[in-house]
């Protein structure tokens with residue numbers, strides 16, 4: 001045998017002996033020298049025999065006690081093994097350790113026990129057999145950085161859906177922390193982040209359900225099945241699309257006293273081509289099939305492209321900025337008149353009964369490309385604050401609901417959101433409530449590659465559905481026209497029509513003939529344009545008039561003195577001078593990021609060891625970083641991946657703050 005063969009053999013033997021499978025066999029074999037030595041030393045001492053018997057019993061009991069946190073099967077197995085091993089040691093030591101019967105018992109019993117442990121080990125690495133052995137899952141332990149999270153009970157497995165109840169370590173992890181880890185969990189499982197949702201337990205911040213929907217069931221668009229409640233009331237649910245499990249998505253505009261639901265306005269946000277207009281079109285088509293509602297609509301950008309099939313059925317429609325301004329101006333007296341009329345007849349809210357008694361239909365005002373109006377300085381605070389009590393809901397549609405696109409006072413009044421695909425997490429944070437983001441809503445993953453995909457967050461919608469993707473129904477102009485032609489339309493009531501005034505009385509009427517537009521005499525049309533232009537000029541002058549309290553800006557006399565004079569540039573604060581003082585402008589991602597690094601530097605100076613999102617409160621525009629908690633969590637996570645400023649710890653959402661020397665060494 002050569003030296004190399006010898007050393008290879010030695011190494012194999014060493015490996016074999018140190019293998020986990022060899023350990024039970026070595027332990028059984030070790031009984032022979034152990035019993036022999038004990039026999040030589042104490043074979044004739046009955047007191048030692050008694051002590052050894054007691055020790056064997058105590059060790060067996062200790063094994064049972066120590067196994068209380070493991071599975072029943074493992075506990076029993078370990079206790080039996082201890083009892084057998086200590087029992088044999090005692091009996092053989094005080095009889096004949098090398099006797100035939102003793103060695104036979106050791107060979108048979110020891111082999112059986114050693115083999116049983118080998119079998120157990122093999123089964124543990126079989127994922128099927130391992131089920132139920134321990135409650136922790138690979139999913140949670142890996143993606144949560146070995147954090148303390150375990151499943152509660154068996155996951156519920158349905159076709160294309162797995163629901164797993166979880167328990168987080170109390171005081172260490174929250175449902176929001178789990179929500180911040182969705183991207184990591186998705187990457188570990190090789191599925192889209194949109195496939196995972198967290199449904200937090202409302203009663204317990206450390207418990208909830210994780211829902212996995214691996215296959216995207218919305219990939220194929222669903223054709224609009226037609227109106228859900230033709231001839232019904234606006235109080236019946238409006239169905240714009242379906243959720244991924246095939247259930248219809250439902251939303252409501254008016255209040256409902258019985259269920260305590262408030263009347264609501266809607267924000268529809270989504271990037272170019274995400275399907276906003278098509279989605280709202282389905283909702284409005286549904287609305288227009290109800291007997292007790294009228295719709296006013298304005299789109300200063302795409303106009304006829306959006307409204308074509310609706311034109312004859314909209315009570316008032318405008319397709320220019322000036323026309324839209326006129327409509328928005330008219331809404332103020334309309335709100336007052338309608339609220340007064342409702343109040344006089346004892347109605348706190350609009351109800352179907354108010355329609356029966358007063359003939360006053362509910363009103364939906366659909367404002368497409370609303371950012372254009374906000375840029376022009378159109379005030380809508382009063383409109384959105386007061387309209388609901390007058391039986392009016394407003395749908396405001398724009399691409400990015402940022403503070404630069406829309407006043408925060410208006411945003412806060414929009415209780416319902418339909419969020420389509422957006423560009424980037426920052427926009428998603430602005431469009432959706434934080435808890436819905438934490439529950440897994442990721443509209444930024446769709447952008448405009450999945451038109452019609454949306455999240456619906458609104459009064460009356462089951463909160464468990466907030467983070468569930470839906471897809472709006474797919475339709476075309478012909479289907480909408482055919483449906484709307486088949487249902488009767490109510491007219492505006494005299495209170496609304498009178499209060500809407502001249503602009504309403506002079507609105508363009510559209511018919512359902514092929515030209516879509518009633519022939520309007522050219523002079524008459526030119527006259528209308530002139531009126532609108534004049535109104536726009538007056539509005540611009542009004543906007544530049546000094547207000548009572550600030551005394552800044554040119555006076556109307558100054559403006560009148562020289563018509564060619566260049567109008568001074570409007571400062572940001574003037575544009576933002578709505579009902580309340582201008583809000584703090586939102587920070588750009590770059591500014592927010594450098595603020596975050598500056599704060600980390602300050603924490604280093606303070607000698608902090610660990611940081612987490614809580615060290616950057618308050619979140620949002622009020623905080624130093626000016627971004628949401630979800631944004632901050634994502635950045636901290638990225639920094640930890642780079643391991644320059646931060647390093648991961650075993651606890652999700654907690655990072656070790658790296659100091660320059662540590663960072664250089666790592």
Ligand SMILES: Nc1ncnc2c1ncn2[C@@H]1O[C@H](COP(=O)(O)OP(=O)(O)OP(=O)(O)O)[C@@H](O)[C@H]1O
Nearest residue numbers: 221271272273274275276277278451452472473474
């Ligand atoms: N549910 C849907 N299923 C399939 N395709 C859809 C769906 N909704 C919209 N689309 C398609 O997506 C495209 C963009 O839709 P739409 O014009 O409504 O987007 P948008 O968000 O309003 O865009 P923009 O901001 O440019 O107006 C259209 O071609 C439309 O047919």
